[in-house]
Amino acid sequence: MFTESRFTIIVGAGPTGLTLARQLDRHGVPYRIVERSPKLFDGSRGKGLQPRTLEVLDDLGLISRFLDAGGDYPALLAHLPDGGTHEFRLDEPHDPAPSVPYPNMLMVPQWRTSELLAEGIPVELGTGVTGLTQLDGGVRVTLDSGEIVDARYVVGADGGRSTVRKLLGIGFEGETHEEERLFIADVRLTGLDRDHWHVWPGPERTFRLGLCPLPGTDWFQLTAPPSPLSPAELVAAADPSITVTEVGWTSEFRANIRMASRFRTGNVFLAGDAAHVHSPAGGQGLNTGIQDAYNLGWKIATGSSAVLDTYEEERLPVAASVLGISTRLHRRHVDGDEDAMRRDDPALRQLSLHYRGTTLAAEHRTDPGAVRAGDRAPDAPLPHGRVFDLLRGAHATLLAFGWTGPLPELPVPAHHVTEAAEIYDTTGPTLVLVRPDNYIGCVTRDPADVLAYLRRQNL
The missing domain is CATH 3.40.30.120 (Glutaredoxin)
Structure with missing residues (x-):
């Protein structure tokens, strides 16, 4: 027999799940947030917060903490094969306007974003989900500890390999380009200024190496095509005067561009990477996930199934549109377009996303x-x-x-x-x-x- 419960179970404690926890907390909705990993994510991966996300953080009362922790995107400095340099920007800085107080993207390493969002949130680390059963009025959840929990709602915010999505049998449609990969690492080093995002182009407009200083830290984010070389060897091959002194988080990104066919099944919802995965080009994925949670949290608080139906109605088209933008930017990188690094499309700031013509408008x-x-x-x-x-x-x-x-x-x-x-x-x-x-x-x-x-x- 299902035990009536007002609890929401949030599966996954990345930026999406943590934002949702904060939303539910301030709406007075009881919740549990579980995370299979034994610790919060500790890499720099999604390091760009778009203007609309900064407005969300303002509303959550966190904007000053994030502004203190982050910094503006620096100009890029290309170290050319002939020994010269060329300085350019992803986008020109925008002045604040009366209607847009945060007009520019803020660089914050993802681990720091998670850390700030997690303050005061009772994350149950080392706890995963192994089973879901839909029942009248709720969901029965089996945790990997063997505990069985009855919840009113479950939200899968557990990433691109989402266990929740797989348990629901929801299709994850799109493409994976195994041949399009990128090595990423967080490194400490000496011999390089922190005033620029340094890039070393390869022959015929190919990409060889990038070193981006991470604000509020003494780390750089290293990006490079996959190679048998270590991070230290990659950097030394580009410039022997730079010495890598420590390597932290590392990962190999592959071009995985997919979206769930549904964002809701019964009383279970998908959000963030569990619902849509993007190329990192344009800094859209993490931001879209935070805004999924911002949209869903107040709707869960209403307890209205009709209102909750509008989550998929509103967010699925947004995710599809944003996925198209990030995919186009990714293709420009793959094709070696001359302006592939530019990020001056106003749509990237996510201020123009709207829900006109939908049920709640x-x-x-x-x-x-x-x-x-x-x-x-x-x-x-x-x-x-x-x-x-x-x-x-x-x-x-x-x-x-x-x-x-x-x-x-x-x-x-x-x-x-x-x-x-x-x-x-x-x-x-x-x-x-x-x-x-x-x-x-x-x-x-x-x-x-x-x-x-x-x-x-x-x-």
Whole structure:
């Protein structure tokens, strides 16, 4: 017999699982987070946090910690075969704007991202999942310790080789290019400045070696084509004046580009690499996983199956789109395109991703402006702070533009924000309801529409 439980079991304690744990924690949803490995991931792998992810971290109250731990992407310095050098950038730095406070990607080694997200989170290390049984109202989970747990929901955030996905029998469609591999290592070294991301091109625009300084550490991330040489030998072959003094985490990446055919089966969900794996080109994978968790957490808190159905509705198309972007960038590397290193496509910042036209996007205006239901809620300056200050937290938020009378009585915080009308592109009295994940849910001129929306979504 299934024992009724409100628990959510999160399988996997990478950035996706840890973000979800933080979301559930602040929504008051009990959870357990289990991780098969005996320790958190200790490599630099996904080292770039996109602007939209920084907004998520702002909402979670962690942005100052991450800004202190990370740094801007340095200019690249190519060491040319003829002995010369050439300096260039992945993208030009962007100035903050009233609507976009964090316009640039932040470099933070993945181990540090996990460490910061894990602070205060009771991760059960060395604990894996071996069985799942769907039951009415929940899921029975068997742990590798032999313990059997009844949970309301299970979220597989356990990576590209996801045990949860395999237990569900969900297809993982796509391609693996065994011949397209990259060696990655974290190294300490002497004889090289930390002001640049150093690259050594090979013949005919091929890639030979990269050494990227990791902010807040004395480590570099080494990247190179697979080779029988050790990291020290790879570096010495490129420049004998550089000496590798220590080698930490190492890995060999292979081009594995895949997406799950479904993100939900019953009361079990997939998120992050368990749902989609990307080329590292463009820094999209880790960021997309964090935003999967940010989307799913508040929906689990509602307990509404209809609301939870919108997780796949919203995130699967986003994952497919992002997968296409990272794959195109990967192909440019493989093909040796001259501008293969450029990362100036605005889509990479993930600020333009939206859920327009989906179930939870209620746009009631006949003449909507540039910012509509389903869009990311932009920031804007206010007389005493910013719009993001009002949105921060586990609640939905009502923003009232040009509203001269009293604000409607609703079970969510409501604020007059007429000063932000230009950024939100509103005309006349307008009510904008922002979801707990800071996407716009409902835009209307009638308070009854907002109340109906809140009731439908259990907010």
